[in-house]
Amino acid sequence: MTSRLRLTVSYDGAGFRGFAAQPGQRTVAGELAGAIATVVGHRVELVCAGRTDAGVHAKGQVVHVDVREGVDSARLVRSVNTLLKPSIVVRSAEVAPAGFDARRSARARRYRYLILEDQTPDPLLAPLSWHVPGPLDLRAMASAADALLGEHDFRAFCRRVPGTEPGTPIPRRVLDARFAEVPVRPGELGPGGRLLRFDIEATSFCHQMVRSLVGTLVEVGRGRRRASDVNWMLQSGDRSRVGGVIAPPQGLCLLEVDYGG
């Protein structure tokens, strides 16, 4: 008999080849499954809510894992964290409700992307943000982000799903997409420098969707594209029109997963 645990996991994506286990690569799932197996005494498989790419961080990734009955979840958390901290930390573990699946039960995922708009980079923000010298037209970026709300075919902003025909639509529903300025101490950034965050929530995401969107939105902010371009990119479904500007992974973080209730 096994019981299914639901884990909430944070990690620093630097130093991992993404979440999903890959033979011979240091991945979050590989490290986590290895540590859990060591503690519970048998092999385990992990299913996560959002498969983050190499270098992408997580505050509230959700994972399910089936373990032999009788495992003390609080002790499991302590033991796994002793093995993996500080780069991977299990924040909580509990017995999952009946029928729970970390991927299929999720109603929505929320990601955050940090952009440092400043003349000079910042060594302490560099591991967590994309440095863009600017200036960025935040109003135009916000206007372009508005166009993402609702259900659209995000094919132009995604890698093709393996095993599907070219041109297969990739419909996704965006629930929230907004920019905000993160308050920082006066003098902490250069003159006119700003730390911007882009928060986006959708029922689900396709591969590289947030980074493709942010890459395009920053092009809008730089004045290299118009805010209205985002509309026809969505309508065209043509990835070549997006122009291949993909925001770097270290600015992205999976914030939380919504399971309703």
Add this chain to the structure above:
Amino acid sequence: MTSRLRLTVSYDGAGFRGFAAQPGQRTVAGELAGAIATVVGHRVELVCAGRTDAGVHAKGQVVHVDVREGVDSARLVRSVNTLLKPSIVVRSAEVAPAGFDARRSARARRYRYLILEDQTPDPLLAPLSWHVPGPLDLRAMASAADALLGEHDFRAFCRRVPGTEPGTPIPRRVLDARFAEVPVRPGELGPGGRLLRFDIEATSFCHQMVRSLVGTLVEVGRGRRRASDVNWMLQSGDRSRVGGVIAPPQGLCLLEVDYGG
């Protein structure tokens, strides 16, 4: 003929054996002097306002350097940053006022120490903070910090200055010393978790002073010492009474240097 430049420098202390140049070690001064020499075409020596230890960060370290006349400081900044970013970044460079010395002209230095009080560590805050499971009595810590204000002999909280007799007083004037809670998004930390910052400004600091003070203040917060103990530690001047709790380097950051005016 040379001209003296004043540089404001940020760095991520991880990966450096501190600021001061040491043969065969990767240090901030070593990397920075090497990059400047490459750009200006002659060897240079650096003098800094605060010699940070291995692993300690800086937002606003100030450095002076004498370079041949005619060096374009804006271009120097760009070239040096291209060589060293993102771990070291020169935020600004300007011709220094007559008689300026980054160390001797400084009126005060301000440091910040970050403490994550939470049941579990945080992978993204780990490089910038000291994780303390808590609970911490913040009121007792604030009260103990008050005792630091003004001029005291900080011998109990410092390593002996090389070349001085044991028992030589180390008087320092503390201008500000306070704890505050850093606002974080709801749900970002565990239940009851807090991110605390300790800001301290003094005319100057002795070696490991901030980390020794924070180590002791956290002992007060944990209830292992009383807030009033800090008074007799200062009066006794006896380092052995401090008990050797030295806060780890990654929580510490040199925020800024005050030159008056």
